[in-house]
Amino acid sequence: MPLRCQTPVEVSRNGLRAVIASIILFAFLGFTVCNLGAEPARGRPRPEAAFPAKVTLAGVNYTDAKAAFSRLGYKAVWDAKTQQLNVGTAAGPLVFRVDSREADVLGLRTFLGEPAVLYRTALYLATVDLERLVLPILRPDRNTPRPLRVIMIDAGHGGNDSGTLSADEKLQEKTFTLDVARRFQRLLAGGDWRVVMTRTDDRYIALPERAEMANAAKADLFISIHFNAVPNGSAVRGTETYVLTPRFQRSTSSAKTSAEDKVNQPGNRHDAWSAVLGYHMHRQLLAKLKTEDRGLKRARFAVLRLVDCPGVLVEAGYLSNPGEAKRIADADYRGDIAEALASAVNGYAASLATATRATSK
Ligand SMILES: [Zn+2]
Incomplete structure (x- = not known):
């Protein structure tokens, strides 16, 4: 169309068309270039x-x-x-x-x-x-440092809650958790921290109450001691260590996600340090006891959910396994368990120190 025949409106319309065409062209080119980055030609190594x-x-x-x-x-x-x-x-x-x-x-x-x-x-x-x-x-040095002034030891079960039993039903979990807790307490004495216990005798304490006791004591660390069992499964043996499942994840035993996964629990504030604690606990227990490694796992146990500090729950061995029950019934072996727990606290304290040094640099 000859330029002189164009009215001002037509000029502006044509200009607009050119601008739109350019935008489309650039958008296409941009899209192509972006995609080239992500999808290189077939046969070439992907950068x-x-x-x-x-x-x-x-x-x-x-x-x-x-x-x-x-x-x-x-x-x-x-x-x-x-x-x-x-x-x-x-x-x-x-x-x-x-x-x-x-x-x-x-x-x-x-x-x-x-x-x-x-x-x-x-x-x-x-x-x-x-x-x-x-x-x-x-890299614990990348975690935000936190204090370690009060350690809460939780002997699992007690009173009319016996916990798990050996295959012959003669051995009760609650007896051994308390014994290990007492030994552990003695080993921690003299450190740069105060040690408190959820129970020092054979009494029942509800799970939320245990967490409340830790929070009231302003605990900086919560360690719950347990022994495992499976029904009719004498072959199952070994050590498991649990930390709280992070928000938006399913627990180790869950095949599917559930509504509970979305709930932010008080304990989730401390996921990073709970992972460090779980790592040290699991490592020291396996090194000392030479038991089967059943894994560092995640669960939403009430005590781990509700404590406002890093927490861990150890299942040191299987009472339902006759061989392992025999070892757990031995006082020296329970002393070994307590030593492993104490070594883990020292390892955790060392990790805290690296984080503190990293922030003071
Ligand atoms: Zn238990």
Whole structure:
């Protein structure tokens, strides 16, 4: 159309069309360029930087694990053959496997909230698992330091609540938890802390009351002592250590998510330090007792939910297993359990000290 025939309105309309066309073209180019970054041509190696650091899959937020560990200076190597990510650290290796909730963290069998997933060709971990379990254990110096002035020891069960029983029903959990708690208390005496007990005799205390006692004492650490049992399962043996399940995750024994997972519990304020405590407890118990590693697990036990400090619940062994029950019935063995718990508190205190030093630098 000749320019001279155009009315001012037509000029402006054409200009508008050109602007819209340009916007569409740039948007298309921009989209293409962005996509080229994420989807390189087939057959070419995918550059690491092309993977998004975070993705949301089926409502769960995941983080590229290799990128996260590399950022902290660790060597993370993806093994496509075994479908696992191996991370080397001075404290030991970490191994994460595709589609598995079970990981090896510094030599310990550790249960994640969600299985590791393969996204494109990289292994992703649930962001909550990284931030509230794995990284706090690996780098306690990055956690916010907190005091350790009062330690609450909780001997499980008591009174008319016997707890678990040995296969012959002659041994009661409540007797051994109290004995170990007393030994543990003696070992902690003389430290830079005050030690308090939920019970010092054979009495019943409801679970919420135990947490209230810890909160009233302004406990900085809560350690609950238990012994396990399974019905008709004499072959089951070993040591389990529990910390509180973080919000938005399911507990280790839950196959599915539930409404309870979304509730923020008082204990969730302390997930990072609970993970550190759980790690030290599990490590020391296995090292001292040489029992089967049944894992560092997560559960929403009432005492762990309601305490306003880092907390842990240890299931030192199975009373239902005759071999393990015999060991638990031995006073020296219970002394070993108490020593492992005390070593774990010292390990936890050392981790706290690294965090305190890191912030004072
Ligand atoms: Zn128990």
